[in-house]
Amino acid sequence: MIKTKNVYIDKLTAVTSDGRGLSLSNFYNCLKTLNGTDAVTDGITQMVVDRIEEMERAKGKLSLHTAPDFLEVFQLIFGWVNNLAERKTTAWGVSTPIPSVLFAGTESMYSMLEHTLQPIIDNSSGLFCKNAIVVDNIMYELVLDRLYGIPMTINPYLYEYIDEKGIKKYVQLTVDFSYVSVRPVADLPKIDFSCVNKREMLEEANIQPLLESIHLDNFVFEGFSMLKFTDATVDFVVDRIQEMIADFTQYTRTDFINSLLDKIKSVLDKEDVHCSLFPILYLNGVPILKEGVARNYLLFSDYIDGNLDNIEDHILKYLEAPFVLAYHIHPDFDTKNEYFVGKIQSLGIRSYVCFPLKHQGELVGFLELHTRGDSELSPPILTRLSPLFPVLTLLGYDLRLRFKNKLETVILQHYTALQPAVQWRFNQAAAKYLKDDDNASEILNLERITFTDVYPLYGGVDVKDSTMLRNLAFRKDNKRHLDRLINLMSYLPEERYPDMAALKSFKRKVVQVEAWLSTDNRGEYMHDITAFFQEEVPTFVLTLSWLDSELDKQIKVYAEHLGANYYQDAFETSLQTVNTVISKNIGQLNDFIQSKFPSYFEKFRTDGIEYDFYVGQSISPSIAFNPSLLRLFRRQQLISMAQISRQIGELQDNLQVAMETTQLVFVHPNAIDISFRDDERRFDVEGGYNIRYQMIKKRIDKVLIRGTKERLVQPGKIAVVVQGEAEVSILIEDLLSVAALGLIESHVEELILEELQGVSGLRALRVNVIS
Incomplete structure (x- = not known):
């Protein structure tokens, strides 16, 4: 059922309208054009045309004031544009040409407009810019479409509202401008689109020249628009x-x-x-x-x-x-x-x-x-x-x-990082397992993953005296904590303390902790010192509350510094900075090696970083392995070590705790075998001879030069350990080629190392890095 009532549609437009341009002419002319094209509807069409003519003769032209007199016409229009099935529930109405005033419609349309409709703005669409005003958007689209021949698609508008049950609902508003005409007041203005040329995202400022060339006051909109709300919730x-x-x-x-x-x-x-x-x-x-x-x-x-x-x-x-x-x-x-x-x-x-x-x-x-x-x-x-x-x-x-x-x-990062160089082998074993499993009645085991005849390349960069620096930071922080505690106790009115025996016991513990912090063997007491400050001190401080007002103030001052470990934080921050530099350079070395031949790479984090490369034909059977690559890789190892040493030296002014690094390379001349260990989810050497490689690698970082008390590894130097004479001359040539790059000095020390348990005949070469 249609009714008439003027309602301003402020949900759609920010402007109001006095109804100028409102007319039935466009609809009337459209029906007259259609009449005679369909025998079934000709009678109905002619009836509507005749009734509009009668009403206009009797009531005059349509306006917002005379709209109630045209109720019968609106009912005919509703029947014409809507099928019978929709008539009872459709939220439909007619409005001014640019929809700002609804003057006739169904009960459900007026009910919908009583809700607080919030527009849902889709910033991905729109005519010119994401912030365009809705009513302006409509008018520009009509002008461009009707007068400039630029087809425009007027998209439906979405709104959100809260219904009587307090539930959010969504409706779609479709505006039909079929019976709206547009004409210029004078000559049709020319427009220049150069202001929007080659722009990825149009902002309002970009299109302002275009908007000014199409001034909306220069156009007249006539007819009426039709509005229709449909449920869009789903x-x-x-x-x-x-x-x-x-x-x-x-x-x-x-x-x-x-x-x-x-x-x-x-x-x-x-x-x-x-x-x-x-x-x-x-x-x-x-x-x-x-x-x-x-x-x-x-x-x-x-x-x-x-x-x-x-x-x-x-x-x-x-x-x-x-x-x-x-x-x-x-x-x-x-x-x-x-x-x-x-x-x-x-x-x-x-x-x-x-x-x-x-x-x-x-x-x-x-x-x-x-x-x-x-x-x-x-x-x-x-x-x-x-x-x-x-x-x-x-x-x-x-x-x-x-x-x-x-x-x-998580599995790849923390358990078994299957690198591309070896993942093919795991895929192969898994595929074989699945194939065999289809035809087997008993439980099958995955085959052991082994790579034979691979050449190891080991390198280690360590922070010199890191344990001593860590212990020193621990001592300084805890000495500060102890001094603050002693200062706090000086405000304690001992005569008012409720348990003198407990107080004396705590004082003895303070003296003991002070003695521990003063000895060179304080590392042995780290656990006891930490437990004292984390467990005994907080309990004691709690017993001091309310004994004295001044004491309470000092407790608050003391509490402000609880948990503050300035020196230890400075150490850890500096160590992290150093390790970041080391890790970055080792990553670049890995990129270099992988670009030449797929290889297996492992990295171990300590107070520094150690790494292993395993290179050989069995790692990548589909690519021919040339042993000459080993010399190229070892030369690049030396370059990487020199760059690490230089960069750490340049970093000193930016470190809270000064740190130096030692650089060590171990050249193992013979190929070894490695296998994947299921228990540790990583590769390890295979066989007695191959284990000898691991044993040497783990012991040489503290090895001494024979006949001296001097360690091989020293800050500002690169030490290269090798077993036997065969590789020494080649390594000297490689070191000299790196020296020609200006990274290290050309003088190469040839050193004999002390014998280690089960290991003899170790030689070493050592060079100074140019800072």
Whole structure:
């Protein structure tokens, strides 16, 4: 049923209209043009044309003031443009040419305009710029389309409102300008689009010249526009959930939960419903339920995040063959399984349903819905969820995929970083295992992963006297803590302390700690000193409260410095800075070697960094290995060590604690074998002779020059250890070639090293790095 009433549509436009240009002429002329084209509708069309003529003769021209006199015409227009099925529920109306005043429409249209409609602005679309005013946008589109021959698509407008139940709803407003004409007041202005040429994103300032050339006051808009609201809740929610999935990392968990639940409630048209969505994956054949986008899990709360030690058979069987679980929904729909009914009842909820979510036939998660109190779910409510299941399933799949990716990242970073150079071998072994497993009745084991005849390249960069520096920082910080404690105790009125025996005992402990901090063997007492300040001191300070007002002030001063370890923090910060420089250079060395021949690389972090490269034909069988590469790689090792030493030297002024590094290279002339150790998830040397390489490598960092007390490794120098005479002359040539680059001095020390347990015949070369 149509009624007439003038309502300003401030939800759409920021301006009002006095109704100028309002006319039935365009609609009347359109009908006259159509008349005679369709025998079925000709009679109806002629009736509408005749009635408009009669009404205008009797009432005059249409205006906002005379609109009530044209009620019958508006009813005919409504019937003409809308099919019969829509007439009862359609929110439809007619407005001024540029929609600012609605003067006739259906009851549902006027009811919709009574809501506080908030426009949903899509910054990805729009005519010129993301901040364009809606009404201006409409008028510019009409001018360009009708007068300049530039086709424009006037997109529907989306609005959000809160209905009577307090639920967010979304509607789409379509504006039909079929019966609106546009004409210039004078000559048609020329426009210049050069201001928007070659711009990636148009801002309002960019298009200002264009807007000025199309001044809207120079155009007249005549006729009437038609408005129509349609429910867009489901489509909007589906689109927004898809966008949320795409931008998942941009949300906090709370924001994501709240936004998703609001949208599900909008579709269900029910405010007092709770939901949770969580993914499922299988880890080593065991179903793992993972925390999803809400925390109020019900039926499966005991098993979230892999807590499956005591999983019940009923739950396990359900996970193997899931189905829709329902309680207090409908007698024909409700679950009859006594276990689940009892468990749901024990949770004190009114109604409950759990939907398995499957992606391409594979279970990826569950969606739970439940209500409490007097509120209930019902089959009609649940059917509204049907359009959301595809996107919710996609969300479950995405959550599962994200967890699996994180899981793989953790494994690769912390357990077995399978580098590209050797991953092919693991793939080969796994594929063979799977192939054999198809035809085997007994349990098979993965074959041992071994690489034979590979050449090791070892290097180590260590921070000189790092243990001494760490202990010194520990002593300084704790000496400061002790001095502050002694100062605090000087304010203690001992005669008022309630337990003199305890006070004397604590004073003796203070004297003992002071003695520990003064000895050269304070490293032996680190644990006792730390325990004293972390456990005994806080307990003692608590007993001092309220003994004296001045003492209380000093306690607050003392408390301000608790936990402050200035010297230790300075040491750790400096060490981290040094290791960053070392790691960066070793990373560049790795990039260089990998670019020449795929190789296996391991790095070990201490107070410095050690590394191993393993290079050989078995690492990459598809690429021919030339042994001459070894000399190139060892030369690059020397260059890397020289650069590290120089950069650390240049860094000294920026370090809170001065630190020097020693550089060590070990050249093992013969090939060895390495195998993957399942227990330690890394490669290690294989066989007795090969183990000798590891033994030498671990002992030479503290080796002395024979006949002296001098260590081989020294700051500002590169030490190269080699066993036997064969490699010495080649290494000297390599060192001289690096010296020609200006990185090291050309004088090469040839040194004999002390014998180590089980190792003899070690030689060394040493050079100074040019700072």
